[in-house]
Amino acid sequence: VIHHYDADGHWKGFFGGAGKGKGKFNLPHGIWLDDRRAKTPQIVVADRANNTLQLFDMDQNYIKTIEGFGLPANIDTHGDLMLVPELVARVSLLDLDCRTVATIGDDRERILADKEASKSFAIRSDESRWKDGKFIHPHDACFDRNGDIHVAEWVATGRVTKLTRV
Numbered sequence: 001v002i003h004h005y006d007a008d009g010h011w012k013g014f015f016g017g018a019g020k021g022k023g024k025f026n027l028p029h030g031i032w033l034d035d036r037r038a039k040t041p042q043i044v045v046a047d048r049a050n051n052t053l054q055l056f057d058m059d060q061n062y063i064k065t066i067e068g069f070g071l072p073a074n075i076d077t078h079g080d081l082m083l084v085p086e087l088v089a090r091v092s093l094l095d096l097d098c099r100t101v102a103t104i105g106d107d108r109e110r111i112l113a114d115k116e117a118s119k120s121f122a123i124r125s126d127e128s129r130w131k132d133g134k135f136i137h138p139h140d141a142c143f144d145r146n147g148d149i150h151v152a153e154w155v156a157t158g159r160v161t162k163l164t165r166v
Contacts, residue, residue, distance in 0.1 A: 001014045001015070001016050001017055001018075001025075002014060002015050002016045002025075002028060002031060002043075002045065002060075004060065013060075015056065015060035016028065016045070020050055022054075022062045022065065023054070023056075023062040024050075025045065025047045025050065025054070026047060026048070026049035026050045027047070027048040027049040027050075028045050028046065028047055028048070029046045029047075029048040029072070029073050029074065030045070030046035030048075030072070030073055030074030030075050031043065031044070031045050031046070031075075032044045032046075032074070032075035032076065032077070034055075034075070034077055034082065035077070036077055036079075036080060036082070036096055037096065040057075041058055042055045042056060042057060042058075042063060043055070043056040043057070043058065043060065044056075044075050044082070046069075046072040046073060046074055046075055046084070047065075047072070048071050048072055048073060048087070049071070051067065051068070051069050051070060051071060051072070052065050052066060052067050052069060052072070053065070053066040053069065053072060053075070053084065053098065054066075055098070066094075066098045068100075069084060069086050069092065070086040070087065070088025070089070070090065070108060071086055071087035071088050072084050072085070072086050072087075073085050073086065073087050073138065073139050073140060074139075074140050074141065076141060076142045076143050077143070078143035078147050079147065080095060080096050081093050081094065081095070081101070081143075082094040082095075082098065083141050083142070083143060083149060084141075085138035085139060085140055085141035085151060085152075086138060087137050087138065087139060087154070088108050088111060088112065088137075089105070089106065089107040089108045089110075089111040089112075089134070089135050089136060089137065089138070090103050090104065090105055090106040090107070090108055090135055090138070091103070091104040091105055091135065091138050091141050091149070091151055092104075104135075104149075104163065105133060105134050105135035105138075105151075105161075106134070106135075107131065107134035107135055107136070110134075111123060111136060111137075114129075121136075121137060123136055124136055124137050124154065124155045124156055125155070125156040127155075127156070127157065130155075130159075135151065135153060135161075136153055136155050136159070137153050137154045137155055138151050138152070138153050138154075139152055139153060139154035140152045146165060147165040148162060148163060148164050148165050149162070149163040149165075150162050150163075151163070
């Protein structure tokens, strides 16, 4: 369930609920106000365990679901881009229509194979197996005012990567 509060902190209601499908969530982890289209802002929910993003209008009416993520953890926007860190070893950039335009640091195949072999994400604790330019477990990411991307990973020692816009 997503709870809605006004600017003064008064509870206005809720939307969604547990489950799969339109307007249902399984571990809603990140919520973002996507105002890239100022006249029609949308609420974006990173529905982590359903591996989707769900979009809603400002009255909390369901718009659509975007599939194909690996445990999306949060959302940020800058200009026309939306940034989605995925706990399963990558960060995705989406355009205004929520289509993937770039995937950064993708190491999903290796990380998922390791998880299958060990029944956990053991690689998060073994820094000797981390690879430069590849992500292990991006838990959050954001743009700075220059459009550079900062990625924080959920690994044993913590790891922050800065990707400079060129």
